[in-house]
Amino acid sequence: MDLSISTFIENFNFLLFLLFVMIYSYQFVYMFVAFVAKRKLRKQARREVAPSKYAVIIAARNEELVIGQLIKSIKNQKYPEDMIDIFVIADNCTDQTARVAEQAGAIVRKRLNKKLVGKGYALDYMFKIIEKEYASEKYEGYFIFDADNLLNENYIAEMNKVFNRGYRVVTSYRNSKNFDQNWISAGYALWFLHEAEYLNLPRMTLGTSCAISGTGFLVHANLIRSNGGWIHHLLTEDIEFSVSQIIKGEKIGYCRNAIFYDEQPVTFEQSWNQRLRWAKGFYQVFGKYGKKLLGGIFKGKRIGFSCYDMAMTIMPAMLVSCMSITVNLAFYAAGFLGIFDGKEVIDTTTLALLKYISWFYGLLFVLGFITTLTEWKKIHCSAWKKVVYTSTFPLFMFTYIPIAIVALFKDVTWKPIVHTVVKSIDEVR
Known part of the structure; x- marks a missing residue:
């Protein structure tokens, strides 16, 4: 495969990840501010x-x-x-x-x-x-x-x-x-x-x-x-x-x-x-x-x-994710159709996506881990479930990607959510 195609795929995914980090970097500052605020508010x-x-x-x-x-x-x-x-x-x-x-x-x-x-x-x-x-x-x-x-x-x-x-x-x-x-x-x-x-x-x-x-x-x-x-x-x-x-x-x-x-x-x-x-x-x-x-x-x-x-809050995360998936799927299709060297395109795209997913899993895991740790006493369930669900939190967030893509094209109407958890406030705590 032409080296420029391989380089483009890698650079494209890296730049999207970099863009995502840049536009949301202020939220890392938010986390530091929250730590300081929590200390002060206790006193x-x-x-x-x-x-x-x-x-x-x-x-x-x-x-x-x-x-x-x-x-x-x-x-x-x-x-x-x-x-x-x-x-x-x-x-x-x-x-x-x-x-x-x-x-x-x-x-x-x-x-x-x-x-x-x-x-x-x-x-x-x-x-x-x-x-x-x-x-x-x-x-x-x-x-x-x-x-x-x-x-x-x-x-x-x-x-x-x-x-x-x-x-x-x-x-x-x-x-x-x-x-x-x-x-x-x-x-x-x-x-x-x-x-x-x-x-x-x-x-x-x-x-x-x-x-x-x-x-x-x-x-x-x-x-x-x-x-x-x-x-x-x-x-x-x-x-x-x-x-x-x-x-x-x-x-x-x-x-x-x-x-x-x-x-x-x-x-x-x-x-x-x-x-x-x-x-x-x-x-x-x-x-x-x-x-x-x-x-x-x-x-x-x-x-x-x-x-x-x-x-x-309302747009970039969905659009960046949709853009990444769309372009990478296009490269996969090009590889299968033989437009480029199929194996090289698929291998390069797969590796880039795995890196992209790994980075985001790590970021989301850290976000969930810090939240679980600081809110531990307010989360009302067993300790082992808190640990397990911290690990599955990134997977839950990843499911927003297909949802965001479908929402772009589908006509959506309000559907009721059935509530069946009947507890008093004392039972919850």
């Missing part, structure tokens, strides 16, 4: 602030098994009971979600709309009801949860402290109810722990904006009011909300002492469907906000770095 005294009045909103679709435990964990908060009202939207339910939620003490509204499907529409429906029927309550903020969540007893009190520091959006520490079920649920859980402590904590420490992640966040009532309700209806409404607020100059806060738990998928089919929606949603968000997001990078340090951070 800080807890402060008390006056309680604000909140509405808790839960969008639920066929969640009769789990929603009662969430409401119970909210009722058991170490926070004035008269300062919390719980609202549940039974969204297109065909089970007893509404009845279970009402019996548990929530204010329930049923929503039947087969055309406007998705969590964002359910949230908007409830916001409008609260504005119309409960305006006299004068809620200062809204907590957003999924029906499978559970809250530590100090969750709302801790979130209230950060909220009263002036943050109009606050996210929290996302833990898992079922880390120990298998490598898929553990893969999700480990990523969310990393996201909390090694992305949002350093963002908070450095004074840049954090990002919400699906559930477990608090939004100021004035922000919802000024937006005209919940106006984000792409497949990943959480990322869309974060990006839209950051572009406007909003700084999202993070409360690491507010811990909640949610249930992760355990079958690959469920995981594939969910992450396919996320990947497609990321593309949608970039398509809608990409121009403003990239333009925001040059608007000064106040929002510039936050825009860069979010741009890196």
Whole structure:
């Protein structure tokens, strides 16, 4: 084979790897900042602030098994009971979600709309009801949860402290109810722990904006009011909300002492469907906000770095991976078709890919290892499973590659995830 072809294949894969490392190098700085911040925060005294009045909103679709435990964990908060009202939207339910939620003490509204499907529409429906029927309550903020969540007893009190520091959006520490079920649920859980402590904590420490992640966040009532309700209806409404607020100059806060738990998928089919929606949603968000997001990078340090951070969050990893696989497969095809010296092309491409995969496995393993080590006491499962699932974490992350490729071409719709892990907060811990 022509030496230039061999050299091109090797250099191409090396340059892609180098590009990936360069655009994400700031996250290595994040990890160092997180280590320092963790030390300092251990020594800080807890402060008390006056309680604000909140509405808790839960969008639920066929969640009769789990929603009662969430409401119970909210009722058991170490926070004035008269300062919390719980609202549940039974969204297109065909089970007893509404009845279970009402019996548990929530204010329930049923929503039947087969055309406007998705969590964002359910949230908007409830916001409008609260504005119309409960305006006299004068809620200062809204907590957003999924029906499978559970809250530590100090969750709302801790979130209230950060909220009263002036943050109009606050996210929290996302833990898992079922880390120990298998490598898929553990893969999700480990990523969310990393996201909390090694992305949002350093963002908070450095004074840049954090990002919400699906559930477990608090939004100021004035922000919802000024937006005209919940106006984000792409497949990943959480990322869309974060990006839209950051572009406007909003700084999202993070409360690491507010811990909640949610249930992760355990079958690959469920995981594939969910992450396919996320990947497609990321593309949608970039398509809608990409121009403003990239333009925001040059608007000064106040929002510039936050825009860069979010741009890196929603696009490059998928595109770099897709590009690498596409080009290397093209070389494989060329080798098989005899366009070049087949054996040489296949051997060179295979070696380059093995190096590429090995490097990424190593990076992801280190990321998972550090997260497992520092969050060890907060991961509720046996020690041997923590060790094993740290090793399988890179494999879980690698499965995003085919998902990202399929999401580029497939029309994706929202599909419900069945929640069956029925545990109290005490059982989880």
